[in-house]
Amino acid sequence: MLAQEFMRHxxxxxxxxxxxxxxxxxxxxxxxxxxxxxxxSHVAFTGALAAAALGVxxxxxxxxxxxxxxxxxxxxxERARADDTVIGxxxxxxxxxxxxxxxxxxxxxxxxxxxxxxxxxxxxxFGLSTADVRTSVVLAAVAVAxxxxxxxPLLYASLDAGVAAAQGVPVRSLxxxxxxxxxxxxxxxxxxxxALLLLGLLAAPAGAAHRLTARPWAGLCLSxxxxxxxxxxxxxxxxxxxxxxxxxVIVSTAVAIYAAAMSLPSLGxxxxxxx
Amino acid sequence: MPTSAVFTxxxxxxxxxxxxxVAYPFMQHALAAGTIVAVTAGVVGWFMVLxxxxxxxxxxxxxxxxxxxxxxxxxxxxxxxxxLACGAGAVALAAASGSRRSLSRESAxxxxxxxxxxxxxxxxxxxxxxxxxxxxxxxxxxxxGVTRDQVLVLLLVxxxxxAxxxxxxxPLLYASVDPDVAxxAGIRVRLLGLxxxxxxxxxxxxxxxxTGALLxxxxxxxxxxxxxxxxxxxxxxxxxxxxxxxxxxWTGLALAYFSVYPVGFWITSVAFAVYVVARAAT
Numbered sequence: 001m002l003a004q005e006f007m008r009h010x011x012x013x014x015x016x017x018x019x020x021x022x023x024x025x026x027x028x029x030x031x032x033x034x035x036x037x038x039x040x041s042h043v044a045f046t047g048a049l050a051a052a053a054l055g056v057x058x059x060x061x062x063x064x065x066x067x068x069x070x071x072x073x074x075x076x077x078e079r080a081r082a083d084d085t086v087i088g089x090x091x092x093x094x095x096x097x098x099x100x101x102x103x104x105x106x107x108x109x110x111x112x113x114x115x116x117x118x119x120x121x122x123x124x125x126f127g128l129s130t131a132d133v134r135t136s137v138v139l140a141a142v143a144v145a146x147x148x149x150x151x152x153p154l155l156y157a158s159l160d161a162g163v164a165a166a167q168g169v170p171v172r173s174l175x176x177x178x179x180x181x182x183x184x185x186x187x188x189x190x191x192x193x194x195a196l197l198l199l200g201l202l203a204a205p206a207g208a209a210h211r212l213t214a215r216p217w218a219g220l221c222l223s224x225x226x227x228x229x230x231x232x233x234x235x236x237x238x239x240x241x242x243x244x245x246x247x248x249v250i251v252s253t254a255v256a257i258y259a260a261a262m263s264l265p266s267l268g269x270x271x272x273x274x275x
Numbered sequence: 276m277p278t279s280a281v282f283t284x285x286x287x288x289x290x291x292x293x294x295x296x297v298a299y300p301f302m303q304h305a306l307a308a309g310t311i312v313a314v315t316a317g318v319v320g321w322f323m324v325l326x327x328x329x330x331x332x333x334x335x336x337x338x339x340x341x342x343x344x345x346x347x348x349x350x351x352x353x354x355x356x357x358x359l360a361c362g363a364g365a366v367a368l369a370a371a372s373g374s375r376r377s378l379s380r381e382s383a384x385x386x387x388x389x390x391x392x393x394x395x396x397x398x399x400x401x402x403x404x405x406x407x408x409x410x411x412x413x414x415x416x417x418x419x420g421v422t423r424d425q426v427l428v429l430l431l432v433x434x435x436x437x438a439x440x441x442x443x444x445x446p447l448l449y450a451s452v453d454p455d456v457a458x459x460a461g462i463r464v465r466l467l468g469l470x471x472x473x474x475x476x477x478x479x480x481x482x483x484x485x486t487g488a489l490l491x492x493x494x495x496x497x498x499x500x501x502x503x504x505x506x507x508x509x510x511x512x513x514x515x516x517x518x519x520x521x522x523x524x525w526t527g528l529a530l531a532y533f534s535v536y537p538v539g540f541w542i543t544s545v546a547f548a549v550y551v552v553a554r555a556a557t
Contacts, residue, residue: 034382035330038389085500088329089550092493096543099490103537196337196393203386210383245401251394258387262371 001239009128010246014231016140017192018201022227023147024185025206026220027178031158035084036073036179037202039091040186043069045195046098047187053105059135063187069094070183074176125192125235125246132191139188146181154178155216193247200251201227208261230254296529304421305485305528311429312482313494313524317517318440319478320499322471326451330382331368331472333492334389335479338364340488341396342480348399354428357483361476364392369469421485429481436477439470447471448509490539494520497546501553519549 001007028037047065051058076086128136147154157164157171165171182202189198205226209219234250241249297303323332342360346353371384440447450457450464458464482491498519502512527542534541 029379029383032379032382034386035333038330038333038386084327084329085324085496085503088333088492088496089500089547092490092497093543093547095490096493096540096547099537099543100540103540194397197390197397199386200390200394203383204390207380207383207387210379243402245397248394248398248401251390255387255391255394258383262384 001236006126006128007235007239009130009133010125010235011232013128013133013136013192014125014235014250015228016137017189018227018231019224020140020143020185021189021198021201022205022209022224023144023220024182025202025227026209026223027147027154027158028182028202029206029210030155031178033179033182034199034203035087036070037182037186038199039073039087039094040066040069040179040183041190041195041198042091042098043094043183044186044190044198046094046101048190048195049098049101049105053101059187059191062190063184066183066187066190067180068183070179070181070186071176074179124194126238128191136188136191139184143181143185143188146177150174150177193250197247197251200254201230204251204254204258205230208258211258211261212264226257227254230257292533296532300423301421302528302532304423304426306525307426308421308429308485309524309528310521311426311433312485313520314517315433315436315478316482316491316494317498317502317520318437318513319475320495320520321502321513321516322440322447322451323475323495324499324503325448326471328472328475329492329496330385331372332475332479332495334368334385334392335361335364335472335476336483336488336491336495337389337396338392338476339479339483339491341392341399343483343488344396344399344403348403354425354484357480358432358477360392361480361483362473364388365472365476366469369472425484429484432477432481436474440474443467443470444509486542487539490543493539493543493546494524497543497550498523501550504550504553504557519546523549 002011025037028034044062044066047061047063047069048058049061050065051061054061073087073090076090153164153169154174156167157169157174161171185202186195186198189201193201206223208226209223212222213219230250230253233253235246237249237253238244238246297306320332323329338360339357341364342356342358343353344356345360346356349356367388368385371388372381446457446462447467449460450462450467454464478495479491482494486494499516501519502516505515506512523542523546526545527538530536530541530545531538
């Protein structure tokens with residue numbers, strides 16, 4: 001399996017995406033912002049199609065749109081935590097724009113380009129070039145580094161925004177930076193598992209980790225580990241059964257881990273620490 | 276792009292254009308279906324926004340895609356797939372999110388259900404080896420192929436759904452505004468929650484047939500969100516929500532008929548414009 005170049009590329013990129021999604025996802029679930037992640041995944045779709053319709057680099061559209069989208073979602077809400085109605089309204093329209101770009105793109109471009117929409121929606125992890133792999137690893141490292149830099153104040157602000165603000169933690173700008181970070185990770189994951197499925201890597205491993213432990217660092221490690229395991233198991237199964245699309249297996253594995261964690265008795269009560 | 280290139284079908288004569296809009300059976304069916312869908316989405320969407328369940332609504336709308344693709348693979352009617360999948364999705368959401376006590380737990384559960392639904396949908400599409408254009412219309416809708424039978428089925432499903440909401444409206448409102456007090460007063464909050472998710476699932480399955488799975492959400496959330504900004508009174512709010520949903524659907528269908536761009540783009544854009552105006556005006 002490892003002799004195949006496309007498989008090595010998929011494993012390296014998948015691991016980078018998995019770790020970034022798992023770590024950022026832990027905070028997304030803690031802050032109850034999975035819906036914002038969902039919205040950003042759809043913004044990624046529109047951004048990529050806009051870039052395709054306008055003839056600029058796909059990746060520029062992808063990252064530009066999601067990072068801007070993250071800041072917009074944060075800016076609209078109180079304390080950079082937008083309520084779900086505002087998010088829903090905004091991204092319903094974003095999707096509509098995506099449809100327009102898809103129509104423009106498929107009428108202007110050649111017929112073979114019709115597959116681009118599907119690629120953006122569902123990913124193409126087995127079709128990555130060496131340059132793609134390098135970019136994804138660098139971006140994942142950047143995302144993890146930013147997260148590590150803001151992790152402590154972000155944790156404080158997420159658990160008790162009022163007290164954190166009184167102590168001088170910049171709660172609002174932290175929220176904005178965090179949503180921009182979610183945007184970055186969303187764009188990164190779109191290239192691997194597609195815009196529609198990245199929620200599986202963002203929410204499911206983190207949800208399982210939150211269920212199993214209330215300790216922040218243990219939770220982060222578990223979440224990253226679960227996401228990584230989902231990617232590896234998913235890619236292996238997709239290699240063995242070529243009928244099944246890789247993104248489906250990756251996400252199904254992540255959800256299976258989540259379901260298993262939910263059926264276990266909570267360890268949180270045993271290991272809960274009082275902050 | 277000049278307006279004349281976008282609206283190729285329009286000859287800028289109001290009476291003549293309006294007559295042309297309803298001249299063909301396919302357009303009559305589309306308008307009738309759009310009307311039924313808009314009324315249902317307006318009413319149910321109002322409660323969805325009140326209960327802050329937009330995420331659940333969006334997840335159910337993506338379940339519709341799974342249902343349609345599964346029906347395509349199994350060779351059963353697509354409509355059956357829509358209703359079955361959305362019903363199953365509602366039950367799964369209710370089971371996974373538990374008692375709605377913890378916001379972060381509910382959000383992770385909803386996200387996981389959604390991811391699984393989409394992953395399965397993509398699997399069915401890949402196994403089916405269908406045409407890409409099929410996938411596009413599943414996701415983004417089409418109003419060209421609405422048949423008379425489809426309109427009848429829509430009506431037959433929408434009427435009891437709305438009647439159910441009307442019967443349960445009072446306790447549902449109570450349970451949505453203050454679940455703890457409602458529970459203490461003897462209202463079965465959890466049962467109502469499950470019932471509402473099922474109603475939401477049915478509405479989504481209806482709407483998805485016209486707007487496609489990805490755009491259902493625009494009709495559910497946007498007119499309702501605008502209505503909540505305009506008035507806080509329940510009856511007036513539901514009325515405004517329905518009126519806006521109807522206006523959005525009719526305008527969107529008309530614009531799509533006369534223009535070269537897809538109906539999904541027009542409906543979402545008109546809806547968003549309405550919301551922006553409501554937000555600016557209040």
